Amino acid sequence: MHAFPKNTRRRRGNGRPARSPDLVPYVVPWDSEHVGGVSALTTEHHGGYSRLAYKAPRESDRDGAEVLWTRHTQSRGVGNPKFAAMHSERQFECMYALKCQVCAEPASRNKDGYLFLSWPEDQPHPENRSPGWPEGALTTQPPLCEAHARTAARLCPHAPHFVALRVGLPKLWGVLGTAYPRTVGGWVIDNTIPELRFGDPRLRHVLASHLVRQLRKVKIVELP
Numbered sequence: 617m618h619a620f621p622k623n624t625r626r627r628r629g630n631g632r633p634a635r636s637p638d639l640v641p642y643v644v645p646w647d648s649e650h651v652g653g654v655s656a657l658t659t660e661h662h663g664g665y666s667r668l669a670y671k672a673p674r675e676s677d678r679d680g681a682e683v684l685w686t687r688h689t690q691s692r693g694v695g696n697p698k699f700a701a702m703h704s705e706r707q708f709e710c711m712y713a714l715k716c717q718v719c720a721e722p723a724s725r726n727k728d729g730y731l732f733l734s735w736p737e738d739q740p741h742p743e744n745r746s747p748g749w750p751e752g753a754l755t756t757q758p759p760l761c762e763a764h765a766r767t768a769a770r771l772c773p774h775a776p777h778f779v780a781l782r783v784g785l786p787k788l789w790g791v792l793g794t795a796y797p798r799t800v801g802g803w804v805i806d807n808t809i810p811e812l813r814f815g816d817p818r819l820r821h822v823l824a825s826h827l828v829r830q831l832r833k834v835k836i837v838e839l840p
């Protein structure tokens with residue numbers, strides 16, 4: 617389906633929530649879940665280049681494009697949900713496998729494609745903004761099943777701006793993350809980098825937190 621090596625980033629945890637509050641989307645992180653600190657990072661030489669790495673590497677640290685990913689612990693349902701964010705591993709899981717971001721079941725798909733919700737400001741970086749939005753737009757928001765598209769359109773703070781889309785070709789495109797270039801003075805943390813396409817040399821010093829798809833063969837539709 618996609619030109620992306622399979623089985624390259626394994627899911628950790630059993631994927632089942634400790635408890636499953638109906639209105640907390642699967643991709644939402646909880647305050648008991650933690651991301652790793654900068655102290656776990658180092659640089660290494662690989663293929664003639666220096667790149668970001670973990671001091672104690674695990675097989676699941678990199679995706680099929682060799683991009684290093686944020687480590688995010690899994691304890692879904694424990695503590696309080698942080699609705700404004702997404703859990704990096706669960707976002708990857710849903711976006712990669714085109715699962716509903718709320719329930720993690722297969723996203724709605726019909727002859728016109730997968731069901732996504734989007735809005736023009738979903739793509740904040742001008743250099744990546746699609747002039748033909750929504751055709752060609754980049755998104756970190758995984759697709760939805762029909763029932764949860766209706767729920768999201770009712771409850772989400774972005775809801776007034778939502779447009780329902782059928783996407784015939786949601787192409788795996790790249791990642792969104794944080795750059796960690798290392799200087800003689802130590803780490804420089806750059807949160808402002810845009811979505812980077814797979815193959816971009818800047819990815820060697822990026823810790824990815826969101827998988828990005830590009831929406832192609834897009835139709836604007838009514839919410840099903």
Ligand SMILES: [Zn+2]
Pocket residue numbers: 716717718719720721760761762763764
């Ligand atoms: Zn769903």
